């Protein structure tokens with residue numbers, strides 16, 4: 001187990017390194033620089049600025065400085081907002097994005113699994129068809145379309161909830177709906193099909209032959225096995241929710257990390273781009289790692305270490 | 311001896327897209343205390359459906375008991391509510407399925423699966439349940455039961471898993487054990503060990519056993535009586551002696567000729583040609599007609615008379631009719 005974790009840890013570091021390197025070179029490959037929009041500044045000022053942010057140095061040197069900033073986790077000041085450091089932007093944006101993300105995942109998991117299980121238990125009944133129709137709609141409608149739709153209908157027409165920003169629990173409902181519906185639908189469909197398959201397994205027959213109650217059979221014997229595939233897609237789903245937050249934060253004017261990330265790219269604010277990217281990827285890679293461990297805990301047949309078993 | 315199970319005129323159908331499959335078409339069977347009854351017959355003849363019907367374990371839908379009764383002691387199991395039948399399952403009657411590799415839940419420990427039935431049905435502390443489970447594992451011959459309780463099914467071999475399944479079935483001390491092809495998925499040497507285990511258990515606990523198999527070699531060792539099924543019906547039943555040495559139904563005779571037997575060394579094995587009839591529209595006459603070497607005109611159109619040959623042997627075949635005997639003689 002420990003050996004596995006250590007191995008995975010180094011793999012994680014390597015992944016982050018590769019992402020960081022790619023980001024660096026891609027970023028430098030995009031035409032333009034942080035300063036060429038500013039017509040007002042003259043050549044001397046620009047040179048001084050470039051010197052200040054080390055942009056006059058050759059690329060390899062910049063790369064090494066960049067790697068250093070990753071290791072120390074200090075990305076320096078933002079170029080476009082000189083009063084802010086990248087770290088302070090992250091510190092302000094992350095809790096908000098995390099709040100949106102965690103609620104989204106929770107809502108998607110709980111409603112998706114419930115919908116899937118109910119549909120499977122009422123296989124080919126009205127509830128099943130209804131749930132799966134909702135699921136197909138949820139998968140096929142992109143989150144930004146859903147976002148505009150709920151803003152129009154629920155916020156503007158019905159005036160039930162605020163349309164934007166992030167000030168109170170009421171403000172959180174629409175963005176979470178917009179972001180969670182897709183993952184919820186995916187989870188519901190997966191849970192349903194996996195549950196249907198699990199219910200035909202021999203060990204379910206054994207459990208029935210023991211005289212266990214239907215509730216115990218579903219919860220203790222079926223659900224745990226049926227949720228295995230859901231756990232495997234959790235990583236992908238997480239990545240989806242993460243990228244989804246960029247769009248949703250933009251639409252709902254939520255001051256999360258996505259806002260700074262998109263802004264950073266638009267303004268070629270190199271330290272901000274690098275800082276947010278490295279932060280996002282580290283976070284995601286760590287989550288994937290946790291999902292893997294969780295899978296091993298849920299299914300004893302998955303060996304996290306070499307020895308054991310027959 | 312006391313009768314503990316009495317199945318009368320059992321009919322079971324499955325509604326499928328292709329129509330109604332009449333899987334079981336009027337089965338009569340009974341079982342006495344401490345007895346081992348074997349049900350034999352080719353794959354698809356309705357053995358598992360008959361056995362699963364006893365505890366209402368047929369998948370429903372599509373399956374349904376359309377007619378008949380199953381009396382266990384004084385109660386008709388077919389008329390019981392789902393809630394009441396759950397109190398019978400695992401307590402009075404237990405069932406073992408064919409494949410030990412899939413019969414246990416891969417994500418739960420063996421100990422958990424062994425004790426959950428006890429905990430469900432009896433007021434018992436976790437500690438006592440564990441003790442009882444360890445005792446049971448000892449009985450079925452699992453070494454180091456205490457440590458093994460904490461392990462998961464994948465850490466056991468197929469034969470060991472079947473022993474666990476048997477221990478699980480016996481833990482509430484049922485009066486009837488139904489074993490559906492319990493040795494089919496196992497190696498030959500392991501098969502013999504498991505059959506010995508059944509013998510030992512019956513001696514120690516006095517449990518009645520219904521043993522389902524398509525292998526006559528298996529029943530030769532442990533069955534007291536044998537019921538031969540064909541196309542959803544019991545076509546011949548008798549003691550082991552009667553079935554092995556005085557089989558009257560041509561299908562039973564065919565079955566015996568198609569398996570190797572220790573007492574008839576050197577005899578050629580003769581397979582039964584052809585396939586069983588379609589159960590969507592079973593023939594109105596004898597279902598064996600198309601494959602029967604002794605078939606007569608009447609066989610195709612009228613279902614054969616049920617004949618009692620002795621206190622224990624019964625057969626459904628036109629050859630038992632006086633008129634057929636004359637017909638054959640001439």
Ligand SMILES: Nc1ncnc2c1ncn2[C@@H]1O[C@H](COP(=O)(O)OP(=O)(O)O)[C@@H](O)[C@H]1O
Nearest residue numbers: 324331333352353354355356357358359360589
């Ligand atoms: N769930 C089911 N749905 C439809 N048909 C079934 C189902 N289970 C069993 N049958 C049919 O019932 C018949 C008897 O099956 P079974 O009792 O399993 O045979 P066996 O004697 O091999 O145990 C078969 O023809 C099979 O096609």
Ligand code: SF4
Nearest residue numbers: 596599602609627628
């Ligand atoms: S009834 Fe006729 S066809 Fe059927 S087994 Fe007897 S002889 Fe053969």
Ligand SMILES: [Mg+2]
Nearest residue numbers: 357358490491
């Ligand atoms: Mg079967």
